[in-house]
Amino acid sequence: MNKPATGIPPASTYFMVPESEREEQHTLAVVVDNEPGVLARIIGLFSARGYNIEQLTVSETEHDKGISRITIVCRGTPKILAQIRNQLSRLVPVHSVADLTMEGEPIERELALVKVRGEGDKRIEALRLADAFRARVVDAHTGSFVFEITGKTRKVDQFIQLMKPLGLIEVVRTGIAAISRGPEAMKM
Amino acid sequence: MLPMGFSKLSAVVDVEDEKTMTQEITGAQMTGAEIVLQALKDQGVKEIFGYPGGAVLPIYDELFQQDEIKHVLVRHEQGAVHAAEGYARSSGRVGVALVTSGPGATNTVTGVTDALMDSIPIIVITGQVPTTLIGTDAFQECDTVGITRPCTKHNYLVKDVNDLARIIHEAFYVATHGRPGPVVIDIPKDVQFATGTYTPPEKVRHRTYHPQTEGDPQAIEQAVELMASAKRPIFYTGGGVINSGPAAVAALRALVKATGFPITSTLMGLGAFPASDPQWLGMLGMHGTYEANLAMHDCDVMIAVGARFDDRITGRLDAFSPGSKKIHIDIDPASINKTVQVDIPILGDCGRVLEEMLRLWHEKKAEPDREALKRWWDQIDLWRARQCLAYENRNDVIMPQYAVQRLFALTRDLDPIISTDVGQHQMWVAQFYGFEEPNRLLTSGGLGTMGYGLPAALGAQAANPDKTVICVSGDGSIQMNIQELSTAIQHNLPVKVFLLNNNYLGMVRQWQELLHGNRLSESYVEAQPDFVELARAYRWTGIRVEKPDELDDAIKRMLETEGPVFVNVQVANVANCFPMIPAGHAHNEMILSEEVKSSEEAGV
């Protein structure tokens, strides 16, 4: 009687089966009132319901109105992603939620600061690659550099990979900021 | 990623667009504690439930010096919250609880979670240590907003006395708009002492929170067309109809009558449609009736109204009403397509949407497919004929089902408010007490909180002083908030407790019997108090009844006796609550009682 059936979502702990639908990665933009605890509410929503956040970027965008914009990259089946949008939009301090991935391919950029130990040939190679990737040197010492690179996640990944054999010391990344293409603004 | 870097900014008043709205109408200067009382009065609050302590003394001091707001002193903060819930559910108004910081606040967590799960609009005001001490592990400090963030609809920590009135008014707005729920307001003690400006509850336009109430006309039209073409339709209604209020109830009743469709409801929706009506199929779900569950399984058009496809309703999801087109009216976008994919979602207040459906139904002169509908009703009547709630009555011992039936028979004319605790007795109330009106059943559905019943009854009695309020409880549950017996005496709340005492955690025992090889692990309660003596010690009237032929007298005495009365009904120990769909099973895999099965075999 208590044997789990296969291929169906669980209706109780007597039937635990994994979700089998294909997962997708989506980028969401969430406009919120910049009040205390708002970020905790959003993070709590993800952790309480077992949704995955891959990236999260927050900053105030309209200071005089006290509005912040949060970019979230998350994974889930289409059903879960729809739930995430609905759950986010019912939070009291949330103005609006947009699934930028659904609306088309959004522009996504992130910034990384990459510290590299570089001497001799390796130093020259690092500089050459940085140039090719349009990374800027923002700090230089005789034995090290800090590069600033912006771009799509993949480009930043690639740059970091290439720096590894050349003496990568430390990396910090912002997570992406994303915006839709075309003339439309996000609905408020 | 921490919220630390966030500067604090006003949330309600859009200063630029709505300059005139609140801050401009500057009110009087008051202390924070005075503001709390004034704001509650301006919100129409007459009773609050609470328990004092160091961090709320300024507010209690103000309470003492006025008599517009009555304070009911509970005996445990959990009781205050359940009382506020009972107050809210039975009256349609917001329930308010007031507690101190630290342990006062943590004691409310179960009640607050209960209100979240069952969509009950309540406000819980908690005291907090002074702002200067927050974060220092001060005496009776706890992170109340942190602890209650996941179990409230919204919560606030008030750091500036000038925000206090606005926040309280906003809290009432949030608790009652959209899907109702609990809101916690945490007020540090120095904010209660500080002097600031009172903001009256003008029509403040909330900056962000504006739930959609009008349904999409196109979707409503599609829904009406689908209904008119249905051959095997059913209404599946829930607590949202009661949340929405009397207009939704009236519209639902009218639409069900106009269409002639059968209707079932969840536990939370009982009473929205009268149980005595021939179109009523009884409750659905795990302990729902045979006819309701099979009709849900076999229907071709389902009209879900303010119900959230809980797993106690759907059972095994892939087998849930596999052949039907589903219409779902709900005010919460997250309720739609959460567990069950529907064909026509309608986001909005079900009262507004049902009224619109009714208007369209008449405007289109829609006619149901009479012939198909007749065949459908014939089928339903066959299911009904199985009498799925039948049980074998006895004359040596009181069957719990019989006790509820007699209670119903002898109290129905009083139109009482019934609260329950959690367990078998709760389900027997749902099955055997015929609710004719909304807001009469107070029960913990979503969280299933044992200990809810007695304080909820007290809250309901406070809101409805002239009504009969009866708490049907179990021997396990009653002991989870038994201390509230004392509250009833202090505040002259003449509630009745009707205890179905089976000496077992009956619902647990039933699951163990049916699903765990009858290994009754810790479900027998060996050392019970003598409940009648216990009640008397609290200065209640205690009545003991053990024989079926004494039951009616006991109920009559309970009703005739003034003041709180506790009736210990000793019932059959190991009765089971049937029908039962074991968790995760399909609607047509229902377990019926032996009586029903044997009458079947005998060809009855």
Ligand SMILES: Cc1cc2nc3c(=O)[nH]c(=O)nc-3n(C[C@H](O)[C@H](O)[C@H](O)COP(=O)(O)OP(=O)(O)OC[C@H]3O[C@@H](n4cnc5c(N)ncnc54)[C@H](O)[C@@H]3O)c2cc1C
């Ligand atoms: C021991 C036990 C056994 C149980 N067995 C059963 C059982 O057999 N059958 C059963 O039915 N339940 C049973 N329950 C209760 C069950 O767990 C759920 O609480 C219940 O089914 C949920 O009811 P609901 O769907 O009406 O939702 P509610 O929790 O009442 O939610 C209301 C829904 O309506 C929406 N809503 C709110 N306001 C509005 C509005 N104005 N307009 C439109 N929509 C609105 C909300 O967004 C939500 O989706 C049992 C509970 C216990 C403890």
Ligand SMILES: Cc1ncc(C[n+]2csc(CCOP(=O)(O)OP(=O)(O)O)c2C)c(N)n1
């Ligand atoms: C606070 C809490 N703890 C545990 C449970 C699990 N539980 C559900 S029903 C039940 C038994 C209730 O026993 P009783 O109140 O005697 O009611 P009966 O089922 O016997 O009618 C238990 C322990 C619960 N619902 N709530």
Ligand SMILES: [Mg+2]
């Ligand atoms: Mg019991």
